Amino acid sequence: MQIAKVRGTVVSxxxxxxxxxxxxLLVQLIDEEGQPxxxxxxxxxxxxxxxxxxxxxxRGSGAREVEGNANRPIDASVVAIIDTVTVENQRLxxxxxxx
Amino acid sequence: MQIAKVRGTVVSxxxxxxxxxxxxLLVQLIDEEGQPxxxxxxxxxxxxxxxxxxxxxxRGSGAREVEGNANRPIDASVVAIIDTVTVENQRLxxxxxxx
Amino acid sequence: MQIAKVRGTVVSxxxxxxxxxxxxLLVQLIDEEGQPxxxxxxxxxxxxxxxxxxxxxxRGSGAREVEGNANRPIDASVVAIIDTVTVENQRLxxxxxxx
Amino acid sequence: MQIAKVRGTVVSxxxxxxxxxxxxLLVQLIDEEGQPxxxxxxxxxxxxxxxxxxxxxxRGSGAREVEGNANRPIDASVVAIIDTVTVENQRLxxxxxxx
Amino acid sequence: MQIAKVRGTVVSxxxxxxxxxxxxLLVQLIDEEGQPxxxxxxxxxxxxxxxxxxxxxxRGSGAREVEGNANRPIDASVVAIIDTVTVENQRLxxxxxxx
Numbered sequence: 001m002q003i004a005k006v007r008g009t010v011v012s013x014x015x016x017x018x019x020x021x022x023x024x025l026l027v028q029l030i031d032e033e034g035q036p037x038x039x040x041x042x043x044x045x046x047x048x049x050x051x052x053x054x055x056x057x058x059r060g061s062g063a064r065e066v067e068g069n070a071n072r073p074i075d076a077s078v079v080a081i082i083d084t085v086t087v088e089n090q091r092l093x094x095x096x097x098x099x
Numbered sequence: 100m101q102i103a104k105v106r107g108t109v110v111s112x113x114x115x116x117x118x119x120x121x122x123x124l125l126v127q128l129i130d131e132e133g134q135p136x137x138x139x140x141x142x143x144x145x146x147x148x149x150x151x152x153x154x155x156x157x158r159g160s161g162a163r164e165v166e167g168n169a170n171r172p173i174d175a176s177v178v179a180i181i182d183t184v185t186v187e188n189q190r191l192x193x194x195x196x197x198x
Numbered sequence: 199m200q201i202a203k204v205r206g207t208v209v210s211x212x213x214x215x216x217x218x219x220x221x222x223l224l225v226q227l228i229d230e231e232g233q234p235x236x237x238x239x240x241x242x243x244x245x246x247x248x249x250x251x252x253x254x255x256x257r258g259s260g261a262r263e264v265e266g267n268a269n270r271p272i273d274a275s276v277v278a279i280i281d282t283v284t285v286e287n288q289r290l291x292x293x294x295x296x297x
Numbered sequence: 298m299q300i301a302k303v304r305g306t307v308v309s310x311x312x313x314x315x316x317x318x319x320x321x322l323l324v325q326l327i328d329e330e331g332q333p334x335x336x337x338x339x340x341x342x343x344x345x346x347x348x349x350x351x352x353x354x355x356r357g358s359g360a361r362e363v364e365g366n367a368n369r370p371i372d373a374s375v376v377a378i379i380d381t382v383t384v385e386n387q388r389l390x391x392x393x394x395x396x
Numbered sequence: 397m398q399i400a401k402v403r404g405t406v407v408s409x410x411x412x413x414x415x416x417x418x419x420x421l422l423v424q425l426i427d428e429e430g431q432p433x434x435x436x437x438x439x440x441x442x443x444x445x446x447x448x449x450x451x452x453x454x455r456g457s458g459a460r461e462v463e464g465n466a467n468r469p470i471d472a473s474v475v476a477i478i479d480t481v482t483v484e485n486q487r488l489x490x491x492x493x494x495x
Contacts, residue, residue, distance in 0.1 A: 001321070001338070001339040001340075001371070001372060001373060002338070002339065003307070003339060007131065007186050007187055008184065008185045008186035008187060008188075008191070009184075009185050010102070010155065010181060010183070010184050010185075011181070011182045011183045011184075011185075012155065012179035012180060012181050012182050013180075013182055014146060014147070014179065014180040015146060015155075015178060015179030015180065016145075016146065016165055016178045016179065018164070019178060019179060024100070024155070026131060026184065026185075026186060028131060031335070031337070032304065032323060032325060032337040038130070040130070040131040041100070041101070042100040042101065042102060042155060043100075046313075047311060047312060047313065048311070051187065051188075056307065056309065056312075056321070056339060058370045058371060058372045059372055060159050060160070060161075060357050060358065060372050061159065061160050061161070061357070061358050062357075062358070062360070062361065062369075062370045062371055062372035063161070063370060063372075064161065064164070064370075065315070065361070065368050065369055065370040065371070066313055066370050071164050072161075072164055073157045073161045073162060073163075073164040073165050073176060073178045074100070074157060074161055074164070075100060075157045075158055075159050075161035075162075076100060077370060079312060079313045079316060079370045080309035080311065080312030080313065080316060081309060081310075081311040081312065082307060082308070082309050083308045083309050083310055084307070084308045085305065085306075085307050085308075085323065086305045086306050086307075086308075086323075087304050087305035087323060088304055088305060088348065089305075089348075092305070106230065106285050106286055107283065107284045107285035107286060107287075107290070108283075108284050109199075109201070109254065109280060109282070109283050109284075110280070110281045110282045110283075110284075111254065111278035111279060111280050111281050112279075112281055113245060113246070113278065113279040114245060114254075114277060114278030114279065115244075115245065115264055115277045115278065117263070118277060118278060123199070123254070125230060125283065125284075125285060127230060137229070139229070139230040140199070140200070141199040141200065141201060141254060142199075150286065150287075159258050159259070159260075160258065160259050160260070162260070163260065163263070170263050171260075171263055172256040172260045172261060172262075172263040172264050172275060172277045173199070173256060173260055173263070174199060174256045174257055174258050174260035174261075175199060205428065205483050205484055206481065206482045206483035206484060206485075206488070207481075207482050208399070208452065208478060208480070208481050208482075209478070209479045209480045209481075209482075210452065210476035210477060210478050210479055211477075211479055212443060212444070212476065212477040213443060213452070213475060213476030213477065214442075214443065214462055214475045214476065216461070217475060217476060222397070222452070224428060224481065224482075224483060226428060236427070238427070238428040239397070239398070240397040240398065240399060240452060241397075249484065249485075258456050258457070258458075259456065259457050259458070261458070262458065262461070269461050270458075270461055271454040271458045271459060271460075271461040271462050271473060271475045272397070272454060272458055272461070273397060273454045273455055273456050273458035273459075274397060298406075298420070298437070298438040298439075298470070298471060298472060299437070299438065300406070300438060328434070328436070329403065329422060329424060329436040343412075344410060344411060344412065345410070353406065353408065353411075353420070353438060355469045355470060355471045356471055357456050357457065357471050358456070358457050359456075359457070359459070359460065359468075359469045359470055359471035360469060360471075361469075362414070362460070362467050362468055362469040362470070363412055363469050374469060376411060376412045376415060376469045377408035377410065377411030377412065377415060378408060378409075378410040378411065379406060379407070379408050380407045380408055380409055381406070381407045382404065382405075382406050382407075382422065383404045383405050383406075383407075383422075384403050384404035384422060385403055385404060385447065386404075386447075389404070
């Protein structure tokens with residue numbers, strides 16, 4: 001999985017019928033120092049993440065191992081909202097102090 | 100998924116029989132600032148996207164989770180025509196004002 | 199899918215038994231301006247592509263959605279010989295005028 | 298698989314229900330000279346790896362070929378704790394002498 | 397598939413039980429001019445490749461389309477030992493003259 005920060009949303013009406021009702025978030029990948037990477041994903045979200053939150057995203061076929069997504073043409077999903085990231089005993093991110 | 104802009108088409112007559120009738124679009128990936136990336140895909144399209152439109156593409160096995168594509172040797176599909184992309188409450192793209 | 203140009207062949211006798219009889223082509227990926235990318239694939243070919251031709255390759259599990267390949271350890275296949283590539287109404291490639 | 302060094306952990310409470318009880322390690326990829334690459338993964342760990350250890354990670358659908366993970370939205374798993382890495386008859390890494 | 401040169405081995409005792417008995421080779425990817433790329437894989441080997449040999453590796457789910465590997469958490473396998481690589485009628489590699 002990769003760490004990413006929620007930055008926005010993508011909206012579409014003309015799409016594969018199975019994608020109806022799916023919320024698409026634009027998330028920016030974050031490196032292991034907490035800095036933004038020049039890589040984004042448009043990820044299906046069922047966890048309820050909001051702009052500014054750090055999340056874990058799963059890509060590829062793993063993105064469809066979410067209830068209801070098995071037969072949707074999705075290759076990226078938000079699978080968790082992150083509480084803390086700890087690297088070598090230092091707190092890189094703590095949701096509690098960010099909000 | 101990635102955001103991409105439709106730029107053209109690829110036509111082939113000598114191909115895997117299961118690809119007969121599939122429309123292949125050449126799409127250029129777009130970054131999270133709205134700029135073109137030096138990356139393209141040739142994506143199967145069933146949504147009916149036209150040149151200049153922004154679309155969402157799904158890659159890998161997800162591209163085959165489109166009705167009729169399950170057993171086609173496809174690794175990229177257009178899955179949605181984008182209406183709007185919003186990043187940190189700013190409108191990055193709006194189909195209504197582009198056309 | 200990606201556009202690629204056939205450049206050569208790879209031959210092996212000591213290999214997984216299921217690969218017996220499969221032709222392996224070395225193909226160079228081509229960018230959306232028609233220039234070679236510093237990326238190649240060794241792709242299984244059942245379409246009958248020849249050196250110099252432009253082809254579409256499918257990678258990942260899609261490469262095995264070709265008749266007979268379902269249980270072969272293949273991650274790239276030639277799935278079409280390209281006739282034409284058109285980008286913004288300009289002809290980038292035309293097999294008829296190249297040969 | 299890729300070689301990686303365990304650097305930390307990622308904790309989340311609000312997540313896909315199937316991820317409950319899974320330990321997520323932040324691991325940094327290591328190149329073939331033993332140097333850190335600017336690439337990390339957040340990998341599910343069932344092997345019991347600790348910070349500082351070198352591990353093998355498997356990505357993509359292979360990450361779910363671990364007992365109990367088949368239907369979890371996971372795209373990276375720690376599958377082994379490395380004892381030794383030998384390159385051209387030279388020992389690049391030996392867990393016994395590192396600890 | 398990608399062309400790679402066998403450089404070494406990775407040994408582990410504490411690992412997923414299904415990986416017991418699998419030989420892991422460290423292989424360096426080779427570009428289409430025969431030069432080493434800054435990319436390696438740790439690939440499961442059942443073909444019996446030795447250090448210095450050029451091999452074909454298959455990555456992703458294709459790596460598990462090898463007898464016995466279907467349910468192992470493997471994302472790269474050696475699937476062939478290369479005899480010859482020919483690019484535009486020139487011999488890039490010939491195992492017979494290398495050994």
